[in-house]
Amino acid sequence: MTETIRRVVTYTVYRVVALALTVVVGVYLAILIANMGGYVDQIRKAQIDEAVGASVLGDRSLQGLPPSELRRIIDQRKEIEYKRLGLDKPFIVRSFAYLWDALTLNLGRSEQLSSDSGSRQVRLILLERLPATLLLFGTANLLLFFFSLFAGLWLSRRYGGFLDRLVIALTPTSVAPAWFYGIFLILIFASLLKVLPFGGMVEAPPPKDTLQYALSVLKHMILPTLALWLSSIFISIYSRRTFFLIFASEDYVEMARAKGLPSGIIERRYILRPTLPTIITQFAFLLIGLWGGAIILETVFNWPGIGRLTFQAIGLYDTPVIVASTVIYAYLLALTVFLLDIVYALVDPRVKVGAEGGAL
């Protein structure tokens, strides 16, 4: 027993260290790229040179001084400005300061965007947007995951039937991204039928009553959730079904059938259980993958989430916000993988670190 605990702790620590390293490297690379490997410093220095030069030459109180004296003043002021912005230190040194700031979520101040409460703190802006994204994508993904899981299982029992062939035929519809379906859904349900809102997260004057507020959010969630669901449902069902068909021909499934177990037990214990790690991985990747699509979908539905924020930030060249959302993404990614590892160890006895598996 203590052996097991020791093993689990070792495993967890090992994974945390590995993931932390991954995040550090990822964020550092993002900083290097966002600063064009230090070239951005050259641009900023040139901007300072020009501004200082213009201000000194345009200063009436300094007129009449000999050119060498002017030169000296310009250089002096440039140095002060470089020092103020930290440009006197080499980029490689400052890049680590940036890294530290990013990792500690000391995300600085935005250049253009502000939070609803009027703050320019990038961290506050992000924290304000994050719940909206998590609510929408969490809901949509859970619905998608469980629906396709059980539909796939159900369909694998009806191999070659009408519904099976129908799903296969509809699989190519998943080529279109969620926002594409979103546009049509808005057109039909908001514009033509006028039963659901065009976008946003809550009615224009938000209802005071908590229940009313929740209902309003729910109503606004229907179309974006449906768009996400429609864009992946058929391919998910199809891949689950194929996956279950493959695993249903394993020898131990055949054995379970020979044992005369009812099909419910066979499906739960002999098909679902052994395939759970793979299913969970697929789910995690789906989750991570949908983050990328969130930018356009949130923009189409005017959903006040991280994706829409990133879209706005890109449009306004608001670098701190762009870097900050990258950092948040890296953290979420690492967290997902970490949780995945723990779930793996829980559902699959074969996953053991440091244990010599195999025969006696």
Next chain:
Amino acid sequence: MREKTEVQNRIKPGLARPLLRVEDLKLYFRTTQGIVQAVDTISFALGRTQALAVLGESGCGKTSLAKAILRLLPRNVQTYSGRVELDGVDVMSWSEERFRREVRWTKVSMVAQAAMNSLNPVLRVGEQIAEPLIVHRGMDKKSAWARAREVVQLVGVPADFLQRYAFELSGGMRQRAVIAMALVTNPDLVILDEPTSSLDVLTQANIMNVLKNIKREFEKSFVLITHDIATSSELADCVAIMYAGQLVEWGTSEQFYPKPLHPYSQKLMASVPRLREERALDFIPGRPPSLINPPRGCRFAERCPSKFFQCEQEPPMIEVQGGRLVKCWLYR
């Protein structure tokens, strides 16, 4: 045709009430190349506490025969017909649900060919052995595990192995665990499909001894499917030879092993090495025919050293002295 049916009706003479009786069993598969006649009109009977060895080359339909008896059909079945009787009751006509409840593992259990992979990798071995008791006998978990503990010790697996997972057992232990799983509900008949093929000789011998003891002590019937003639002689009371989806010879062990009748059986026996006997190992020229378009007439004719004009027509099962059956014109 009529004559043939008559002979088949008398199959397994001397058995008033057989435990298992298979009659005109057919199992054909649909493939892209055509219809595979894996089990083609097979009839035999097996008495209580008897062991029947079904011998034949790889691909002759032995495993399909086992699966046909337990109605474990793949998705691409084209024909599945005939009679399977257990204790005189035709179970072929039963519904899938009744068959599952009353035949599988209650009357007939099976040790599948790939016993190495027959255990679920994410369930404890004990759980899988106790499972049929909970499902079929309605036992509670505790007493089912107690019974499982008894049975595994019977086949030489330490009781604490029940707590382990399949990947923590060696090949021999896994095979024993699967045999224990087949015995746990105390069925009348156990079908053993190549139970020792993937094991080393020592483990093979060990497991055959376990099976012999079980047969003697618990009065079980076995259908032993194998290509290993030497091992089969350890356990078998009677022998059936399969060739290209058909039964070509049937006889008791005392009759068969010293003097096989069918030219195919003779060739098969001649290919087994013997101790203290200087002779070159024999082999059968050619290949077994495809089960998709089996040749008309005798299916072995092409490779048969004693082929003659009559082999163009399919021979019936011919009864010879002592109730032996052979599907060959030579014994007409």
